[in-house]
Amino acid sequence: MNKKVARSFFVVSVLGGLLTAAAPPAQAAPTCFGKRATVVGTNRPDTLEGTAGPDVIAGLGGDDNMYGFGGPDLICGATGDDRVVASRGVDKVAGGAGHDDLDGGPDADKLYGSLGGDWMWAGPGNDYLEGNAGADVLMGFYGADKSYGGDGNDSFSDHENYNDPVGYTDYMYGGAGNDSLDARDRPDAPGASAPDYLYGGAHTTGDWCSGEANDVFRECENSTRY
Numbered sequence: 001m002n003k004k005v006a007r008s009f010f011v012v013s014v015l016g017g018l019l020t021a022a023a024p025p026a027q028a029a030p031t032c033f034g035k036r037a038t039v040v041g042t043n044r045p046d047t048l049e050g051t052a053g054p055d056v057i058a059g060l061g062g063d064d065n066m067y068g069f070g071g072p073d074l075i076c077g078a079t080g081d082d083r084v085v086a087s088r089g090v091d092k093v094a095g096g097a098g099h100d101d102l103d104g105g106p107d108a109d110k111l112y113g114s115l116g117g118d119w120m121w122a123g124p125g126n127d128y129l130e131g132n133a134g135a136d137v138l139m140g141f142y143g144a145d146k147s148y149g150g151d152g153n154d155s156f157s158d159h160e161n162y163n164d165p166v167g168y169t170d171y172m173y174g175g176a177g178n179d180s181l182d183a184r185d186r187p188d189a190p191g192a193s194a195p196d197y198l199y200g201g202a203h204t205t206g207d208w209c210s211g212e213a214n215d216v217f218r219e220c221e222n223s224t225r226y
Contacts, residue, residue, distance in 0.1 A: 030058040032076035033092055041066075045080070054089075059096070068105075081116075099134075108143070117152065126168075135177070144168040149175045149201075156181040158196070167194035174199060174219075178206030183215055184226055 030037040035056045039048050043061035050057055052070040059066055059077040066075050068086040075084050077096035084093050087105045094112040095102050101119045102111045108125040117134040124142040131138055132150040140147060140158035147156055147170070154177060158170045172181045179200055185193035193212050200207025200220040209220035217223050 030060065032056050032058045032074045033094070035074055037076075050075075063098075113150075122147075131175075138172075140170055142168070144170060146171045146173075148173045149177065149179055151176045153177040153206075154179045156183075156198075158183050159185070169194045170196045172196070172198045174201040174204075174207055176201060176204065178204050179208070181207070181209045181211075181220070183209075183211040185212055 030040050037056045037058035039050060039055055039057040041048050041059045041064050045062040046064045048057050048059060048064060048066045050068045050073055054071040055068060055073045057066050057075045059082055061079050063080040064077060064082045066082065066084045068075055068091055070088050072089040073086055073091045075086060076094045077084060077100055079097045081098045081100060082095055083101045085103045086093050086109060088107060090107050091104060092110045093102050093104060095114055095118050097115040099116045099118065103121050104111050104123045104127055106124045108127060109122060110128045111120045113120060113131045113136050115133050117136055118131060119137045120129050121139045122129055122141055122145055126143045127140060127145045129138045129147040131154055133152060135152040136149060136154045138147045138149065138154060138156050145158055154174060156172045167185060170183055174181060181198045183196035183198055196211055196215045198209040198211060198215060198220060199218045200209055202219055205221055207220050208222040209217040210224040213225055
């Protein structure tokens with residue numbers, strides 16, 4: 001090999017090494033609750049639909065509409081004001097940042113808000129709702145539900161028993177902020193109402209708890225019995 005060829009080989013080798021080193025690392029696949037997403041959105045507004053079976057849906061950026069349909073689904077929003085309808089199945093839903101609308105649908109679901117004021121509706125079933133930051137609206141329905149407001153002035157309701165022959169015990173935890181907790185049960189048969197437990201939260205002055213005579217109020221500065 002002559003000197004000119006050797007120098008050319010050296011330059012090409014060095015440049016090749018630099019180009020290889022400068023290549024950006026491959027981005028990790030989007031996940032939701034630790035599972036790799038099977039349906040993935042973009043950084044723009046998307047409409048994402050699952051299937052009749054189990055799905056893992058990740059919205060990424062934008063104001064997204066996400067629908068789980070059947071099956072036990074995992075659905076995660078991100079930035080943006082998202083709307084999630086989980087439908088049937090035991091689902092887990094996280095709204096992400098923004099003002100999100102989360103609808104768990106029937107069955108025992110888990111709904112998680114995040115930054116921003118979120119609207120959360122559990123639907124029939126024994127559900128778990130967690131508002132976290134922001135002024136959230138948390139609504140239960142038929143079933144024994146547990147709701148946690150977190151930070152912010154949150155509003156709770158769980159009027160599940162107007163047409164249901166079975167009374168359920170619900171738990172509401174206001175957390176920080178001045179919260180409103182309402183656990184009225186079916187007025188047509190008050191003897192069938194199961195006791196509900198309402199906790200306004202310590203270190204606040206404006207929590208308001210409303211419920212039946214047999215409901216238990218804790219750390220509620222204001223209250224109403226129906």
